[in-house]
Amino acid sequence: MKDLVLIGGGHSHAIALREFAKSPLLGIRITLISDVLQTPYSGMLPGYLAGFYTFDEAHIDLRPLANLAQAEFYCDRAIALDLQQNQVLCANRPPIPFDVLSIDIGSTPATLNVPGAATYAIPAKPVPKLLESWQQFREEVLQSPEQIRSLATVGGGAGGVELTLSIQAHLNKILAPQYRQNIEYHLFHSSSHILSSHSQYAARTLTKIMQNRGIHLHLNQTVTQLKKQTSERLELNCQSGLTLECDRIFWVTQAAAPDWLSASGLSTDNQGFIQVNHHLQSVSHPNIFASGDIATLLNNPRPKAGVFAVRQGKPLFENLCRRLQDKPLISYHPQQQFLTLIGTGTGKAVASRGRFGIGPFRLLWTCKDWIDRRFMEAIAPKG
Template identity: 50%
Template sequence: MKNLVLIGGGHSHAIALRLFGIYPLANDIQITLITDVTDAPYSGMLPGHILGHYSFKECHIDLVNLAKFSQANLVVDQAVNLDLANKQVLCQNHPPIDFDWLSIDIGSTPATSEIMGVDQYAIAAKPVPQFLTHWQQLLTSLESDRAIPTERPLRIGIVGGGAGGVELAFTIKSRIESILRSQGLSPMLLEIHLLHRQATLMTGYPAKVGKRFEQVLLDQGIYVHLRETVNLIKPDSDNQSEQYPLQTPKIIGCESGFTLQCDRIFWLTNATAPPWIRDSGLPTDQKGFILINNKLQSISHPHIFATGDIASSISHPSPKAGVFAVHQGKPLFRNLQRVSSGQPLVPFYPQKQHLSIIGTGYRTESSEKYLQAIVAWGGLCFGPSKLLWSWKESIDRQFIEQFRG
């Protein structure tokens, strides 16, 4: 019996597993999925979930069902290292798992530990389950009206103005404003501040796109602080509030000397890789992401594959976004099929430009409330418009639907 082991239920692995269910491997190959969660979030629908538009189930892939469908062993555990010499995955709670071929799709997390106070006082956008727990707690406190301040605005800071941070700013604003309105309170009681290190938002996109998003954020009353590098987060000791837990304020400090008092801080800066990847001995880039060739293989270990955020392609570098992990799903499946049957692998060439559809939250017009989105394609931007949101919704629903049933 040979073993194909997949670590992480990321987007590429979800697609590959579904295809293994439809086109099974030879009988003497056992697939094992090691995942630390049983429900994998689909990034495209996450902002819609934060808005309250999609339920948890609607925007998550059930990995238990998917593993059953693909006849994979499911190991619910966290991989903590690799023993490359003995071809084993080391797990937190299970004995080592042998592999003949290995594929890694474990995503990334925002860099939090480099800056003082971030781990204690900010909410990282990933891992997603922890982020959603914090978000739910915030919603629960806001919905119990005692937690809503009336003497000064509730101030939310979002650090990191890439696509994720920009979309989160729109989303959080929309959701909290809806709660305020439902309680008969003014939306002016909310302030959203987006801090970004660079001169334009939307890292990895042309400056024109960043400028367009900046304008739409400003139009919505979101404060944008550009060229601000956060170097400290600490509690505001002068303003501890026992009465309103939400209002126990923190201070964001920046290298420029700029400071901002916030009630909640969301952290979405540079994506990083877990340290065990580098410790495993696989060659990585400077940030610790696995270096892969255009066949999605580790550049040193051809029986090890990596896709999604955790991979860094030497020939086709791409930003860390779910859309790339999705595009790599089918090519990964094909090459795993081929490597396990001794056939030559095929290269994968990602699209030069990708389409991004970013939700910009609710808009209310003559008592009609609807969602909007902006499309960015290369240097072009369209929207915000209701039609673009409908388009995004139909793409996302179609994607997630393939994992149902």
């Protein structure tokens, strides 16, 4: 009997578990370790914030998925690896041995280099903490809608733009018209324009949408410090001298990896992400695989985007099976360009691929909704 251990319930692992449910592998014991019972599907998260989806619709319930794959499920947090003994060390249970290990734990925004960010900002990941903070703020707004409030988002990539638009759209939906102007929205970005890695069309279009909706864009602004202004308010300081008082600060900047991965002895890049080859296999430890945001393809690095985690699911499953059976591994070749559909929070979306962009159109959101629901129906058993 060989032990396959999966750390994390990310998109690639969800797909791999579904494939194991369809095609069980004899003589293999599968264990899934995740610190959450329900993992968010990134494609539906902005729609959930905007109020288009329920919590269950936008989350993958890992326990029934693990049951289908006949996998043992431990709701726990991995904190280290013992690569001499081939064991995963967890926060609340004895070490878990493995013959083959796969890691798909996503990433977190890099905040540690900005004083006060780790204490006062709400990072976009891990998502459960983001959603908890959002629900708390939503309830505060509903309880006293007459109060003047200010929200700030740090990071002008697709994640920060979509988060801001979705939150504003949701609050506008639930607030009476006379209270909607009581909330100010600010977005800070260190570059001269938002969506730097997307088409110019998408950047121009979404800039115009945000400005038309009264969202304050602070471009060429590097945030240098967050601190407590009063018992209830925060202060955001920029390198330029710009200062803003706000009630919540969402942090959606470049991704980072947990320190325990590099400390374990795995080969990692400068940001701590696991370096893998074209088999999604660690370049330093051939019995370890990684996928999604936590992995960096050594010879073909790609952006940290959910589309790659989804595309890696089946190649990862295939190579885990092959490694367990001592068979040659297959290659994974990521696409060089990919389509991004950025929701406006109002039932429309802007499409961006390479230099090409169109929208905002309701049809694009309808297509995105169809794709996302189809994926969830295929991957996430309910009950």
